[in-house]
Amino acid sequence: MSTLRFRRAALAVTAAAVLPLALSACSNDMDGKDKDKASDKASSSEAKPSKDSAGGGMDAMAKPFGPACATVPKGGKGSFDGMAKDPVATAASHNPALSTLVTAVKKAGLVDTLNGAKDITVFAPTNDAFGKIPKAQLDKVLADKTMLTKILTGHVVGEKISPDKLADGSFDTLAKNKLTTSGSGESYMVDGSANVVCGNVQTANATVHIIDTVLLPKK
Numbered sequence: 001m002s003t004l005r006f007r008r009a010a011l012a013v014t015a016a017a018v019l020p021l022a023l024s025a026c027s028n029d030m031d032g033k034d035k036d037k038a039s040d041k042a043s044s045s046e047a048k049p050s051k052d053s054a055g056g057g058m059d060a061m062a063k064p065f066g067p068a069c070a071t072v073p074k075g076g077k078g079s080f081d082g083m084a085k086d087p088v089a090t091a092a093s094h095n096p097a098l099s100t101l102v103t104a105v106k107k108a109g110l111v112d113t114l115n116g117a118k119d120i121t122v123f124a125p126t127n128d129a130f131g132k133i134p135k136a137q138l139d140k141v142l143a144d145k146t147m148l149t150k151i152l153t154g155h156v157v158g159e160k161i162s163p164d165k166l167a168d169g170s171f172d173t174l175a176k177n178k179l180t181t182s183g184s185g186e187s188y189m190v191d192g193s194a195n196v197v198c199g200n201v202q203t204a205n206a207t208v209h210i211i212d213t214v215l216l217p218k219k
Contacts (some may be wrong), residue, residue: 063162065186068126068197068210071097080201086207087115088122095197100130107142108149114156120206121161121171121189123179124143125195125214128129133214150175154215160207163188191215 064072064080072095073079089111093099095103101124105111114122130138141147153174161171161181166188169181181190188196194213201208 005215033134054079060114062200063066064198064201066196066198066210068097068212069201072201084202084204086116086204088120088203088208089114091203092124092208094123097126097128098124100127101125104130104133104142104148104152108145108152110149112123112153115205117156117158118205119158119160121157121159122206122208123155123157123194123215124210125194126154126210126212129194129212133216149215151214153178161209166196166199168208175217177217 051149073082076082076094077086077091078096080095082094085091086094089105091120092105093102096149103116114120133141141151154177156174157171157179158174159171161169168179168183171179171181173179179191181188182192183189183196186199188199188209190196190209194211194215196209197212201210
């Protein structure tokens with residue numbers, strides 16, 4: 001009997017020792033599988049770009065940029081969302097800072113031409129840009145349809161120019177002259193004289209870069 005009791009006691013001790021080890025091994029195995037699953041999920045998540053990444057949705061450089069963008073109305077037809085729904089000449093007419101440009105476009109008879117064009121870029125001078133031109137000279141230009149048309153079409157390029165192309169660009173305008181751009185980040189110049197004060201504004205048919213100086217024909 002004492003021998004039998006001794007064997008039973010030994011078995012009980014062995015079982016008590018082995019059981020925690022077995023449970024620990026099982027737990028470690030489950031933890032490893034869970035970690036593998038978590039790792040797989042993380043890898044899968046990293047492989048798929050989010051809507052806010054450059055691979056999907058609108059990234060930072062796809063948005064309007066520049067100090068003058070703050071003056072654009074927050075709502076209505078003159079806002080960025082509002083202008084995106086209208087062709088470029090119509091969109092410009094809803095922006096108070098471009099009223100002189102709109103008057104010039106109407107005098108030159110270019111409203112339908114600009115509104116009917118497809119995938120163009122307009123470098124749009126602000127009212128202050130026109131204000132830099134002496135009044136007598138500006139009045140003379142506005143009264144000369146041929147000259148006015150040449151000046152205005154010299155601000156239009158027959159392709160959409162995204163911000164990344166502004167860094168070091170050379171483009172043919174509708175006036176058959178060359179227009180150059182340079183800069184980086186959110187600071188760009190056109191023809192070495194005009195600053196882009198609100199760039200990458202989208203309309204239904206054009207990209208608009210608003211500038212602070214009128215691009216006059218080179219003598």
